[in-house]
Amino acid sequence: MNSAVQQYINENKERFLSELLEMLRIPSVSADPGFKDQVAKTADLVAESLIKAGCQKVHIYPTKGHPIVYGEHTIDASLPTVLVYGHYDVQPPDPLELWESPPFEPVIKKTALHPDGAIFARGSCDDKGQMFMHVKAFEAMVSHQSLPCNVKFMIEGEEEIGSSNLGTFCNEYKEMLTCDVVLISDTSVIANDIPSITVGLRGLSYVEVEVIGANKDLHSGVYGGAVANPAQVLCDMIASLKDENKHITIPGFYDDVAEVSSEERTAMNKAPFDRDVYMQSLGIHDTMGESDYTILEQTSIRPTLEVNGIWGGYIGEGAKTVLPAKAFAKISMRLVPNQKSDVITALFKKHFESIAPPGVRVEVRPHHGGEAAVTPSDTPEYKAAAMAMNSSYGKEPIPVRGGGSIPIVALFEKVLNVKTVLMGFGLDSDDIHSPNEHYGLFNFYKGIETIPYFYKYYAELKK
Ligand code: BES
Ligand code: MN
Ligand code: MN
Numbered sequence: 001m002n003s004a005v006q007q008y009i010n011e012n013k014e015r016f017l018s019e020l021l022e023m024l025r026i027p028s029v030s031a032d033p034g035f036k037d038q039v040a041k042t043a044d045l046v047a048e049s050l051i052k053a054g055c056q057k058v059h060i061y062p063t064k065g066h067p068i069v070y071g072e073h074t075i076d077a078s079l080p081t082v083l084v085y086g087h088y089d090v091q092p093p094d095p096l097e098l099w100e101s102p103p104f105e106p107v108i109k110k111t112a113l114h115p116d117g118a119i120f121a122r123g124s125c126d127d128k129g130q131m132f133m134h135v136k137a138f139e140a141m142v143s144h145q146s147l148p149c150n151v152k153f154m155i156e157g158e159e160e161i162g163s164s165n166l167g168t169f170c171n172e173y174k175e176m177l178t179c180d181v182v183l184i185s186d187t188s189v190i191a192n193d194i195p196s197i198t199v200g201l202r203g204l205s206y207v208e209v210e211v212i213g214a215n216k217d218l219h220s221g222v223y224g225g226a227v228a229n230p231a232q233v234l235c236d237m238i239a240s241l242k243d244e245n246k247h248i249t250i251p252g253f254y255d256d257v258a259e260v261s262s263e264e265r266t267a268m269n270k271a272p273f274d275r276d277v278y279m280q281s282l283g284i285h286d287t288m289g290e291s292d293y294t295i296l297e298q299t300s301i302r303p304t305l306e307v308n309g310i311w312g313g314y315i316g317e318g319a320k321t322v323l324p325a326k327a328f329a330k331i332s333m334r335l336v337p338n339q340k341s342d343v344i345t346a347l348f349k350k351h352f353e354s355i356a357p358p359g360v361r362v363e364v365r366p367h368h369g370g371e372a373a374v375t376p377s378d379t380p381e382y383k384a385a386a387m388a389m390n391s392s393y394g395k396e397p398i399p400v401r402g403g404g405s406i407p408i409v410a411l412f413e414k415v416l417n418v419k420t421v422l423m424g425f426g427l428d429s430d431d432i433h434s435p436n437e438h439y440g441l442f443n444f445y446k447g448i449e450t451i452p453y454f455y456k457y458y459a460e461l462k463k
Pocket of ligand 3: 091
């Protein structure tokens with residue numbers, strides 16, 4: 001890389017960090033309407049940071065939900081254009097009592113995996129910290145007139161709630177968003193000394209279910225034993241969704257699953273992974289995945305079904321002998337290539353309604369969904385990312401399929417007809433979505449250092 005850019009990064013490290021901390025102090029929780037103003041305030045700060053970084057055109061687009069921050073910087077129409085996507089919204093921080101320091105008061109602490117220190121705050125890794133690396137890398141390149149590509153920024157505030165307004169925006173502003181590649185840092189590396197690039201994401205189908213019994217809560221002694229208990233029925237129904245091999249029992253669920261070749265499976269299982277360390281770090285003594293697949297496979301190339309929340313009846317202090325009238329659960333299914341979110345949601349609904357015993361009524365309400373994505377590794381953009389990581393880490397990155405979802409990636413391909421590069425810098429152990437989310441300072445600075453290499457190699461490969 002241009003050593004002046006490197007020097008600029010080194011000289012401004014402290015400021016980059018303090019600017020990120022300022023952004024982390026605003027609770028941009030997209031899921032909770034009570035935080036709407038804070039989300040908007042964060043959008044303003046993102047826009048301001050783009051302007052300060054030297055971005056020529058910055059605009060905040062309001063949506064039916066939270067705003068989209070868009071920036072454009074054109075240096076030469078003949079050069080390739082990189083569209084940087086990221087999100088400034090964060091997951092709800094609860095349960096608050098499990099945080100060692102308040103989620104929106106960032107502190108820096110050392111950990112075993114982050115001996116240089118890590119920023120503890122909601123959104124530090126997912127995705128404010130990773131999104132902000134792009135703003136700062138851009139600033140460094142602009143300040144030395146060494147930007148080798150045109151850049152567009154699209155930073156949204158609804159990723160954690162399904163990006164539905166962004167989908168509409170992409171369709172509406174297709175022309176404006178024209179680009180050669182989408183670059184995203186919202187995933188992880190295997191370890192700080194084992195760089196990797198994500199080459200696939202899973203899709204998602206998310207539903208909420210309600211089991212309804214009697215027309216009111218009842219005395220469990222007077223009516224129990226005769227009247228259906230929705231909480232219990234719900235448990236039975238959920239239990240039946242997987243067989244003893246942890247195979248999902250919904251008819252048709254696996255019909256469209258793209259099988260992965262045995263060569264590919266062999267290759268992906270060569271990625272460094274220690275099951276004992278994995279279990280130890282999670283405080284568990286066994287894993288419980290689908291038989292015939294390794295943990296790496298279970299969490300990337302296989303579809304899954306998980307209960308995300310379940311409630312009903314009495315959950316307050318002490319005991320109450322009640323037979324609840326209703327019980328609820330939130331259930332999500334991670335999907336793999338060729339499975340269609342809408343199809344899976346319909347299959348789930350049909351099956352779940354069909355297994356309800358006559359003593360209850362069941363309602364299935366679909367939430368958001370999204371399709372899986374594969375980002376091939378034989379493209380100029382993948383090569384540019386691999387070369388960039390090789391330059392900054394001194395090691396060839398390993399391609400890995402990710403288990404999480406970024407639903408908009410499949411849409412970028414469909415609507416904008418471009419491929420995405422998922423060059424993330426977090427660690428899986430950074431506790432995203434959990435209490436005590438953190439992001440390593442090493443990772444933050446490594447990202448800022450790697451991104452200019454990507455631009456350089458990408459411009460060279462596209463010549
Ligand atoms: N950044 C994550 C996705 C992710 C994390 C991908 C780690 C790969 C590795 C993203 O913010 C996220 O959490 N997405 C949601 C999906 C959304 C529809 C709520 C997810 O995966 O649950
Ligand atoms: Mn994210
Ligand atoms: Mn997330």
